[in-house]
Amino acid sequence: MRASVRVAAVLVRHELLLLGSLVRWVARRPQGTEKGRAFGYARGQGAVMFGLGFVCVVETVGLAVLLRGFPVVHHVFLVLDVYTVLMVAGLYASSVTRPHVLTRTDLRLRRFATVDLCIPLGSVASVRRELRMTDDKRESELDLAIGAQTSVTVDLAEPVEYTTFFGGRRTVRVVRFHADEADELVRELVLGRTGASSAE
Structure with a gap:
């Protein structure tokens, strides 16, 4: 019961x-970008998301026409469909x-509202530009893929703890993201890592 509530x-x-x-x-106010430089990742999946949204809108209109003779059912599905579009x-x-x-x-890595991982620059062993398609992941690896691919790989000198969507915890030594x-x-990460190492 407690697990279900959680x-x-x-x-x-x-x-x-x-x-x-x-x-x-709508307000053009990104979250958490005040203390550093922001790097977006939405461009790679914008077309897919807009396509999905269009399909949902078409479904909403189609069901509204099909169910117009059943007011109660029509209103229930209308609410669900509008909520899905939202x-x-x-x-x-x-x-x-x-x-x-x-x-x-x-380096703060995020994906939608599900992942928010902070990696100290001192924990970065190496970073490289690497285009990879999503494949089987190892326990110590974290893939933050967009459009089923990642474009940057970060190897860590020491493991970093990662909190999963439902609150579980695991440690990762390799992080791939887009x-x-x-x-x-x-380039900026290499410079920042060099600066962090010099400060130490």
């Missing part, structure tokens, strides 16, 4: 974050308003 709480929180991301998207839009909005952020001390400006991010 799962429900996580899902409700996630949906509230998506709705909040919609507000931030969630799809919120998912895309979260990818726009929650970019990766590189500061002088750490960035729209992957070359620039790798």
